[in-house]
Amino acid sequence: MNGKTAKLLNRYALKKGTKVDDLKKQWLSLNAGERFSRRQEMLKELKGGK
Numbered sequence: 001m002n003g004k005t006a007k008l009l010n011r012y013a014l015k016k017g018t019k020v021d022d023l024k025k026q027w028l029s030l031n032a033g034e035r036f037s038r039r040q041e042m043l044k045e046l047k048g049g050k
Contacts, residue, residue, distance in 0.1 A: 012042045
């Protein structure tokens with residue numbers, strides 16, 4: 001996990017009110033394709049477009 005991903009997970013956790021550790025565990029269990037799609041979903045939600 002790089003710094004950009006860690007920042008994204010932290011911002012997403014703050015917005016959703018979840019624990020960062022839980023998100024990180026979930027993130028590390030995904031494969032590359034799943035990570036890409038999940039990252040896109042998170043960015044979309046953080047920008048307000050759902």
